[in-house]
Ligand code: HEM
């Protein structure tokens with residue numbers, strides 16, 4: 001069972017699984033344990049999951065978070081997949097979920113999640129991270145906090161430095 | 168000039184610590200080459216043909232004398248004693264050791280310098296006109312806005328992994344554009360609207376490289392307070408929808424073309440409508456605070472030296488030529504803008520030794536309030552020189568080789584490092600620049616043919632801006648042989664245009680002669696006072712073709 005990192009740098013065991021998109025013609029196989037399923041499939045069959053409070057969704061980097069407008073807070077967890085760490089779309093997706101769609105529950109980074117991207121992710125509104133298995137999870141706390149502040153407003157702060165300076 | 172406060176200092180120090188940590192992990196094998204690549208690029212570190220190359224940021228080209236001295240020391244201690252001014256107003260070291268880079272960054276941080284985002288798929292150093300703040304015809308000094316953009320873009324958490332690199336340039340002069348804004352991913356032209364309010368005309372999707380493009384306007388007037396929210400909207404649309412499947416189609420220009428400028432603009436406006444009143448919106452106080460860093464230096468009442476200067480010019484022809492070419496009008500009548508040219512024949516354009524960096528620092532202290540500006544033509548500007556010190560300055564810089572009076576002429580070549588240094592090159596570029604400089608070594612002739620932008624790149628990445636040279640030269644590879652393709656009619660100014668290819672390429676040894684023929688066509692066809700570009704636009708490319716390929 002993979003551990004997840006939280007934004008304060010602590011590590012906790014966790015049993016959510018990411019359910020891959022089924023191949024064409026196959027149906028979605030929902031496990032007993034807490035599961036993250038492709039967001040569009042959840043939307044299409046939302047009513048089937050109403051008796052479970054351990055179903056969340058995941059968005060791939062090319063998907064539009066806007067499809068979840070209005071229903072985000074029905075979900076306990078939304079994950080955003082980074083197919084490759086250099087694919088930066090997930091940062092915009094995260095900010096849109098938080099700042100535009102007012103998502104309040106857990107936002108998780110999955111996929112090619114490496115140490116040096118963690119602080120950017122945190123600033124964009126993620127609060128849990130599944131580090132790629134070959135990376136040293138014990139270095140996460142340090143990498144989440146290389147910087148004590150930033151220049152910009154982002155999901156983590158409404159106060160860009162130019163406003164803090166002025167006050 | 169901008170001065171760090173405790174926040175900037177803290178972030179700079181944290182950045183150095185972070186990069187040290189990353190370098191250690193890379194050297195220990197904990198980061199694969201692939202994973203370290205974007206991290207080191209975001210710190211300006213390329214790995215090159217002969218050695219790594221470190222690109223150091225010079226925000227909008229401004230340097231203080233203490234920074235120049237530190238650069239000189241770094242080139243001595245960690246490199247081979249010279250550096251290179253680039254076409255984006257930055258400085259490059261060609262031979263540092265990877266292990267030393269964290270120490271170099273620490274040394275830079277001590278003088279408020281860094282290498283952040285000088286490479287990689289992120290928002291790069293913002294550039295502007297080297298005459299900002301001292302020219303008479305500007306709307307307002309653009310540098311405070313450049314600093315605002317610098318801070319906003321530095322370590323921006325959402326935009327560190329864009330589809331491709333992203334460059335912003337700002338221009339505030341009405342008559343000229345020395346920042347080449349129309350060939351940037353975002354070009355911002357400052358202007359006032361009918362109500363007298365300050366703002367920007369926004370060009371987007373310009374660029375050179377494989378698919379050269381002049382950036383179309385997507386907004387005629389953006390009020391200044393909306394600068395950052397609007398940039399954020401553009402970047403977000405690009406980050407989400409720019410192509411990531413093909414590196415050569417990943418620049419924003421391709422997206423703008425695919426959506427059409429109108430379609431792209433509509434998407435930006437939609438995104439912007441959600442965030443225009445977000446906390447990222449600038450405040451009047453913030454802008455004023457930034458402006459406070461760019462106040463005028465302590466200008467003195469300089470005695471009228473018109474007559475003295477006239478006599479000096481009359482008695483000394485070379486001084487006269489220098490004044491005529493390398494000295495520009497300052498908004499304060501007692502002062503002048505002096506460009507130190509780094510284009511002496513035989514030295515690679517933009518190359519400076521450690522000693523020269525120190526000489527420039529001394530000149531800045533003695534003659535120009537301790538500051539200089541790097542230009543995208545790879546020269547250095549002393550922006551505030553007293554007119555009564557011009558002669559003395561000229562005497563001082565002549566033996567330093569900074570007084571070659573060829574500014575903006577054919578031999579003031581923009582040239583990339585090319586095959587002598589760059590792993591990506593198809594051909595050498597520096598020897599071509601040199602052979603053309605030798606061909607046109609007669610100053611009277613050079614002045615007679617007037618201002619001509621000659622830009623040379625060693626490959627289609629276009630570091631030497633060949634597409635926007637009035638005459639552009641591009642190194643190409645033909646069956647393992649170095650050849651050179653010529654284009655005519657490019658411009659990076661307000662009348663921006665991409666040059667047209669003349670025809671089949673030439674061997675290096677033929678280049679001076681070919682160049683001579685091109686100039687001859689111009690001289691034969693020009694009307695009085697008509698610069699090269701205007702003649703070209705009037706007569707077209709055919710007469711040039713006929714002569715060159717005859
Ligand atoms: C020696 C090592 C260098 C390497 C490996 C290198 C590599 C590249 C590459 C690959 C591009 C194209 C990127 C694209 O089109 O998306 C590029 C663009 C550029 N480079 Fe370099 N470069 C080097 C040095 C320089 C130097 C010394 C200068 C300045 C003299 C420079 C100025 C530029 C500029 C201005 C562009 C942008 C052209 C555009 O707008 O598309 N580069 N460089």
Ligand code: SF4
Pocket residue numbers: 583584585586589590591592593624625626627628629630631
């Ligand atoms: S234009 Fe090509 S040869 Fe010249 S520096 Fe750029 S990548 Fe190298």
